[in-house]
Amino acid sequence: MNKSNSVLTFAICLAASTTAHAQRAASLSSDLHEISNLAKVRKSVFLKAPHLAALRKNMFFTAPSDDKALYWVYGSNDYREIPSFVTTDNVLQIYHTFFESTLRGVEEKALLPELRKLTHDMVLQAEKTYRAQKGTPLAKPALKNLAYFAVADRLLNDGARAPDTARGLVDLELGKIQGATGRQRSSIFPYDLDYSQFIVRGHYSRTPALKQYFKGMMWYGLVPFSVAQRKGHTVTPLSEQIQQALLLADDLKASKSEGRWRRIYGATALFAGKSDNLTPQEWKAAASRVFKRTSDYGKPALLKTFATAVSKLRPASIVPKLKDGTNPSEVQLRFMGQRAIPDSMILQTLCDPDKRPFPSPLDVMAVLGSPQAKSILDAHPSVYNPKGWRPYRSERNRLQAAFANRSQSDWSRDLYSSWLDSLRATIASPPRNYPKFMRSDAWGKKSLYTALASWAELRHDTILYGKQSNAEMGDGEEPVTVKGYVEPNVAFYRRMLALMHQTAGGLKARGFLSNQVADNFIEANKLIAFLSSVSDKELAGKRLTKDEHNRIRFIEGELESANVEIMKTATGYNTLTEDDLDMALVADVHTAYGKALTVAVGRADHLFAVVPIDGKLFLARGSTLSYFEFLVPSSQRMTDEAWKKQLNAGKIPARPDWTKAFYVPLRVKTKSD
Structure with a gap:
């Protein structure tokens, strides 16, 4: 949490406690002695050699977990006194929950009766x-x-x-x-x-x-x-x-x-x-x-x-x-x-029935401006353009230029486009005042991975409408002993606040915003505004207050409430099952030759990162979305139920090869009490 002035004095050995985020060490020593709380964290979790190696190399890594909700890890952090790293993934997940829950409520309560009457009249x-x-x-x-x-x-x-x-x-x-x-x-x-x-x-x-x-x-x-x-x-x-x-x-x-x-x-x-x-x-x-x-x-x-x-x-x-x-x-x-959803237009343009029947989800992110997506695509033509479709790169570059020139009114014309616009803020090259590890290629790929997972949620939520391309909260009075950190993507938080306001306004204009749902939006906006405010202070090297640190420490309750309450009020289902709370989902996005290109979100990943707090380095833990892509027969398009059953059986698909830059496929197990 407190990020600070000398957000970086990475090299404690140099004793140079500087006053800006921009001066952080590029790497850690072999014994990781710069991390102030490493020994304490290792009393709670098993960090294996691959995990420690990833910290030395990149100052962060992600690893798999069985968590069905992103916010679960933050309650464990509080209990075990591990600093929390609040990621942008959590805000994206909140918005997905708001989007899907309000859409589902509108469809079931209002649109279905209207559609039935319309159809009967037309008959x-x-x-x-x-x-x-x-x-x-x-x-x-x-x-x-x-x-x-x-x-x-x-x-x-x-x-x-x-x-x-x-x-x-x-x-x-x-x-x-x-x-x-x-x-x-x-x-x-x-x-x-x-x-x-x-x-x-x-x-x-x-x-x-x-x-x-x-x-x-x-x-x-x-x-x-x-x-x-x-x-x-x-x-x-x-x-x-x-x-x-x-x-x-x-x-x-x-x-x-x-x-x-x-x-x-x-x-x-x-x-x-x-x-x-x-x-x-x-x-x-x-x-x-x-x-x-x-x-x-x-x-x-x-x-x-x-x-x-x-x-x-x-x-x-x-x-x-x-x-x-x-x-x-x-x-x-x-x-x-x-x-006419923009990403389907991208996928449609960048496919060819003979030479490239299946476009890549990376195409969407490259066109939206991800340098990592573009680099991955161009570095591996045998994977992403195996038949050498010649117009591919020029067409992709043309689309990227066109999307870069889109006006803000184009990006905000509907909630789908605005969600995509928010993803652009997660994949954009970060400013120089970001922590150094967040300006690395590895972090860029991790952000790309997050964007793809959120995009999979977007496609899932709108699978009916999008035209498919074809070819436990703690005691707040407890003294602060553990501080935390917020992923300081200020531009992203501002876009998400705008998107939340756009969503609530659109629902209200059409008579679909109840007082309870409006209250849900207000509380979620307060949380996002808090994360944005903390990010501003972190990037300016300012210390966080005791109240701010406490709010981050006990943030599990706020995140859980933001996700759960909107499900209840928007849909009218006051009792939620474990399956309702399970974040896993799946959506098909493109069809060709009897196969459906499918994207999915699985269980939460855990993220460990070395973050600057009050002039020292701390190991913090947070959560991120996981993402998968694969082909299935189009006659067997996958449902959420089938995907969750597959995950529960341990049949987890391989992740994209490029995730090796930040992902360690070894769980960080918790030590028993």
Whole structure:
């Protein structure tokens, strides 16, 4: 905690207790005698030779643990009088908990009832339209629209029945959805759909209601009404699907449910951004300039004119690179389209069906500005570009330049983008007044690892909306005997405070912020502001007060409260199980050749670091996120439950090779009392 003036007098042997953080020794002696509390810490934990070697080399290391929550270690630190190192990982974890819990609460309490009513209204209106168009050229597209909404109705309501006229189409489509086996030709649309996307995952697997919401929204977000279809190099116009989309846009307005549609779309856009594809409103606006009446939808010349006009509207930013099968073209309407998330655009751009079918999560971090990610990618082409896709590096550099020039308004347009912006602060090159070990390449890689883990949480929380690329608190009156340290990333804490305010403001504007949830935000903001204030003092070489030291020592209670209380108030579940508190999660982020690129967060890692406190060096302990990436068959997309079961069985995947720079794969065991 107290970091101090002479934050570094690393070399006690030199007796030079300097007055700034910037002058810290580059290494420790072989016996580590500079660490004031090393002997005391070793009375509590077993530090093996590899751990000590890592301290000598980098002044820090991370090691695995079985902790299911990041804050657990801080209670142990207090009990064993080990200085606490409060990491940025803990703040990222708090935000993930706030994001997921509020989203889940909004979905289950507000959006699901709205979605069910919207869908029911659209079924009724589509049935009216079909009856009105029987015997006309628009009868078939009207029937398919009825089937389209009846499928959603069945997915959202166990007791729903499809209209007799569309039941055959509906039953065929539902069979493929429930099978979730992969890419197949749709029974309603003339192209292939990836039915494995209907495997319920993320937080949606937790309750029957959320499972229904997932499947219904996946249907609305995944299935396109396309202007044309592609097969190889052949592009075929799809007049019938254009007609379907035209009728759909009319039906939405006629059903008087557009306000309900906008409420659902607006709430989800707050979290994940705008649709990557055209909305019914955009489609209808374009149609009003071409067609005068519904019967005009059957005129080939006008359909051609409309197809040309609509093709000039905003293009999709995430366009799957699919070689085989029959696929929709880029210009599409989706009833509640999946979102144009920046990282999927990066992954999509940096893949190639033949030469680089699987991009790397490091691509995202390199484009966001991580020097370590860029270095790792370029130093190991046999791993990250094994087939030598030539445009890869130039395309990545182009994207990096584009993202570096993004305005702050672009970064703050939705919570998803703002979360990514906060990650940029964790991977940026640190200022010179940071402790020396935090300016090392090893620490840079550790920060990259943290960012990847937080990104995995972001993808997990928004797995339904993000368009996927394809190819015990202690006694506060106790005298201070143990001091601690806060990871002094001031820019990060400021961004996180802004993000918390943006989140609360967005929820309040839409009527989703209860007084209890608002109180949760206030308390979490107080904690983040405290960490920011302490960081400022550390970097300025100022001593912390007794109260500040005590707050860090007993911080487990605050961290636990920040994580647990929002889960209770936002979701309405007052009793939480051990599984609810388990931080492990998994998400698939890219699909190619029957495989899904999957990212995951596991159990907490423990971090040991030599930190400057009041002119001396201390060994402190904290917690960090753990991160994994691997491929699974797309027909077996992994759920949180399956991932936790795998971890509990000890089947832990290998970590990326570059983590050897800071990670010691040997637990630091605690000595028995």
